[in-house]
Amino acid sequence: MDATMSMRRDVRILLVGEPQVGKTSLILSLVSEEFPDEVPPRAEEITIPADVTPEKVPTHIVDYSAQEQTTDQLKDEILRANVVCIVYAVDNDYSVQMITQKWLPFIHETVGEDLRMPVLLVGNKSDLQEESSMESIIPVMNQFPEVETCVECSARNLKNISELFYYAQKAVLHPTAPLYCAEEKELKVPCVKALTRIFTICDADNDGLLKDRELNEFQKRCFNAPLAPQALEDVKAVVRKNCPDGTRDNGLTLPGQGLTVACCNS
Structure with a gap:
């Protein structure tokens, strides 16, 4: 058994990002396996039992809403999380720009320079755009070593929803940092x-x-x-x-x- 898995009893995944990028829809689509007719400002914390996760570890999925939460509450959630998913909309350039201008610096500031929080970049609404957003995202991945991977998905079409949360879980249970120095490549x-x-x-x-x-x-x-x-x-x-x-x-x-x-x- 992997040593990290033997020590880790659960995984806590936090979704952040600009308003209207589909954070809440992603969570609700995962749980109900269909796109929600009505989307609340923020989803309640979801706990997925160990027996239905690929790694057999209980997984908590936490939503963030600027409408309902303060900056201090956001900082608390980042510090409690094991991995942060920064959600952007593939058809919204502003939400892509905020990854490097706002979210990654904010996470750095919150966790401190001596710690590294694994991050996934999540491109939602792939059903609205035929072109991939990876051309804009690859430079971000190269610049910020804490970014484990990028997943393009669609809450509406249920595309790559399960894969998104699997990769988030994997970033915690099987981290690359002990094996690979991203700065030195x-x-x-x-x-x-x-x-x-x-x-x-x-x-x-x-x-x-x-x-x-x-x-x-x-x-x-x-x-x-x-x-x-x-x-x-x-x-x-x-x-x-x-x-x-x-x-x-x-x-x-x-x-x-x-x-x-x-x-x-x-």
Whole structure:
């Protein structure tokens, strides 16, 4: 069992963002599995029992409303949270601008410079715009290492709603910070040592390469299912593009394995 999971008894997720971006709708759509006809200014705190969450940990989802809460109450909620979801509307440029001009600085100020609160960026209302908002969001993710990922979703269409809260839970239970230094964009020394050990164990024929069969043996041991052939080729294609010595004879080298993990955390 993951050490973080064994210590963590529950997860508290806080949703913040500008008015009308759909924070409350996201919560209500998750709970009722349909878009609400009427949306209150703020949803009551929701607790999802452990037995219906992917990680089997009770999860509390908390809404924020500038209409009903003060700045001091917002600060208290941030300090109580394990992860903050900054919600923006993909069709509202102002709500995107406020991510860096307001919300991320406010979270920094609240938790202090010595602590890092994991943050997810949540692009709601994807049903209203065909173009992705990722072109605007990727620079934010590169600038602020506490941003774990970005999820585009639609409360109205129920698109990626479950995935949003799964990623928020995962950011708490399986944090990337112990493994990957986002500022330096490189794996940390203990992670490199662990990966080297894993590579040695998985390299059954001791040829210095992880061939498809060896990669799939590792995948089956960890996840009880092999990778699809196309998924294997996609991984190797990314490695070839970004690491000249990452592949050899159609297998992953040790540097290639390290790049694969770094790409998953960046």
